[in-house]
Amino acid sequence: MIDLTLDGRPVRVAAGSTVAAALAIGGDGTSRTAVGGARRAPLCGMGICQECRVTVDGVRRLACQTLCAPGMQVETRP
Amino acid sequence: MNADVIIVGSGIIGAACADELARRGLEVLVLDDRRGGATAAGMGHLVALDDNPAELKLSDHSIGRWREWARDMDQGCAYRNNGSLWLAANEQEMAVAEAKLKTLREAGMACELLGAEALRATEPELRDGLPGALKVAGDGILYAPNAARWLLTRGGRRIAERQGRVAAIEADEVRLDDGTRLRAPVVVLANGIHAPELAPDLPIEPKKGHLLITDRYPGRVSHTLIELGYVTSAHNASGPSVACNIQPRPTGQLFIGSSRQFGTSDPAVDGPMLARMLRRAVDYMPGLAKLNGIRAWTGFRAASPDGLPLIGEHPRRPGLWLAVGHEGLGVTTAPGTAELLAAQLFGETPPFAAEPYLPERFLGARDAQRTSIPSEAGR
Ligand SMILES: Cc1cc2nc3c(=O)[nH]c(=O)nc-3n(C[C@H](O)[C@H](O)[C@H](O)COP(=O)(O)OP(=O)(O)OC[C@H]3O[C@@H](n4cnc5c(N)ncnc54)[C@H](O)[C@@H]3O)c2cc1C
Ligand code: FES
Numbered sequence: 001m002i003d004l005t006l007d008g009r010p011v012r013v014a015a016g017s018t019v020a021a022a023l024a025i026g027g028d029g030t031s032r033t034a035v036g037g038a039r040r041a042p043l044c045g046m047g048i049c050q051e052c053r054v055t056v057d058g059v060r061r062l063a064c065q066t067l068c069a070p071g072m073q074v075e076t077r078p
Numbered sequence: 079m080n081a082d083v084i085i086v087g088s089g090i091i092g093a094a095c096a097d098e099l100a101r102r103g104l105e106v107l108v109l110d111d112r113r114g115g116a117t118a119a120g121m122g123h124l125v126a127l128d129d130n131p132a133e134l135k136l137s138d139h140s141i142g143r144w145r146e147w148a149r150d151m152d153q154g155c156a157y158r159n160n161g162s163l164w165l166a167a168n169e170q171e172m173a174v175a176e177a178k179l180k181t182l183r184e185a186g187m188a189c190e191l192l193g194a195e196a197l198r199a200t201e202p203e204l205r206d207g208l209p210g211a212l213k214v215a216g217d218g219i220l221y222a223p224n225a226a227r228w229l230l231t232r233g234g235r236r237i238a239e240r241q242g243r244v245a246a247i248e249a250d251e252v253r254l255d256d257g258t259r260l261r262a263p264v265v266v267l268a269n270g271i272h273a274p275e276l277a278p279d280l281p282i283e284p285k286k287g288h289l290l291i292t293d294r295y296p297g298r299v300s301h302t303l304i305e306l307g308y309v310t311s312a313h314n315a316s317g318p319s320v321a322c323n324i325q326p327r328p329t330g331q332l333f334i335g336s337s338r339q340f341g342t343s344d345p346a347v348d349g350p351m352l353a354r355m356l357r358r359a360v361d362y363m364p365g366l367a368k369l370n371g372i373r374a375w376t377g378f379r380a381a382s383p384d385g386l387p388l389i390g391e392h393p394r395r396p397g398l399w400l401a402v403g404h405e406g407l408g409v410t411t412a413p414g415t416a417e418l419l420a421a422q423l424f425g426e427t428p429p430f431a432a433e434p435y436l437p438e439r440f441l442g443a444r445d446a447q448r449t450s451i452p453s454e455a456g457r
Binding site: 035050053059060061062 | 293294295329368369370372373
């Protein structure tokens with residue numbers, strides 16, 4: 001199992017999980033806030049739609065294309 | 079007759095012409111087949127270019143109009159008067175910046191030279207060692223598809239729009255591909271790179287460009303950043319070229335250009351070309367390499383042999399008016415284009431000399447007298 005942090009809260013996921021899976025397991029599944037203020041969530045799961053953008057250890061990444069790693073800090077807000 | 083004027087193309091040029099003519103009282107019908115064009119693909123940088131006096135006159139005049147119109151435009155048009163910084167990479171380019179300063183000042187434009195330190199303080203994301211930049215205060219940005227929509231709707235009922243593909247134009251008759259025939263005494267061709275389909279003698283060639291937009295990173299860049307190499311070398315060659323162009327969008331996204339390629343009409347993103355373009359931008363703004371690009375696409379500029387648009391009546395097809403060939407500057411120059419076209423159509427003195435843009439320079443002398451609408455006809 002891998003322990004990481006999602007918006008400051010601890011989350012535990014199976015090894016090999018994507019960050020998108022961690023969003024679903026440890027949060028409400030959403031990844032980001034759109035310009036208009038609405039929350040958005042992963043859609044395509046294959047790196048195309050760009051809906052799953054999160055900040056991982058300070059860098060913007062696609063959650064569906066990023067594997068969870070121990071100690072990772074994932075942020076979905078603001 | 080179906081209208082006083084039929085305009086082919088509802089991109090920024092067709093929209094600006096429709097707006098100008100409708101405001102003068104004409105009933106305008108705008109046709110577009112929605113195949114999409116440069117207006118939806120481009121950067122919407124409102125930039126004064128000075129490759130020659132005519133280009134400067136048209137762009138400067140037009141930017142002034144956009145600034146006036148901005149007061150009434152909706153948020154979606156995303157107009158910002160954020161200014162441009164022309165970046166000098168070495169002393170030779172700094173000399174170019176000084177020459178440009180002189181030219182623009184003589185034209186009455188607000189601009190100033192920034193030295194290395196002032197530049198760093200203004201745009202800290204830029205790499206160390208740039209000797210300076212020329213700041214052009216009046217330049218801005220726009221979201222062109224929404225600005226075109228705004229122009230088509232602000233005038234109310236005098237502008238009618240209809241979806242349809244124009245297959246041919248014969249005298250005052252416009253034939254759609256479904257066989258429909260529409261008539262107007264004046265037909266304006268404003269369909270960008272597709273104009274030669276309807277007027278084969280037009281010397282218009284597609285010039286492909288790549289663009290990329292990043293995720294939102296507010297506050298990193300405030301001016302539109304363009305390299306002076308854009309004017310000194312890169313884009314003046316005939317082969318494929320790239321130049322650094324970084325534009326901050328109101329959303330916080332960064333819009334990255336630019337590339338130029340002739341001899342292709344393939345809209346696919348060309349990986350190596352995109353990579354070359356991004357490397358160029360990263361050269362100027364190293365931190366860009368760490369940002370997330372969310373979308374890349376291409377578009378085609380309608381290039382004329384001398385880089386200036388063709389504005390005026392076709393010299394051998396009375397009633398067919400041209401507003402084409404705006405290359406990489408049509409969003410900027412749409413207002414001035416519309417004014418020049420309208421002035422010629424109404425037989426008025428244009429706000430500045432129309433000669434450099436007349437189609438005659440490529441199509442040969444005029445057969446008959448120009449068609450014109452007496453001013454009283456404007457209702
Ligand atoms: C990559 C790129 C970057 C650019 N950056 C800038 C910039 O920063 N600043 C700037 O000022 N300019 C820029 N430009 C240039 C600018 O976008 C164009 O000059 C401008 O949009 C041209 O507008 P238009 O109305 O002439 O043509 P288009 O926008 O191409 O519109 C033509 C319209 O005609 C329609 N049409 C075509 N054929 C037919 C037909 N037979 N029947 C019916 N309808 C038809 C199409 O559907 C289309 O809507 C850029 C262009 C590109 C490609
Ligand atoms: S879910 Fe579509 S890019 Fe990640």
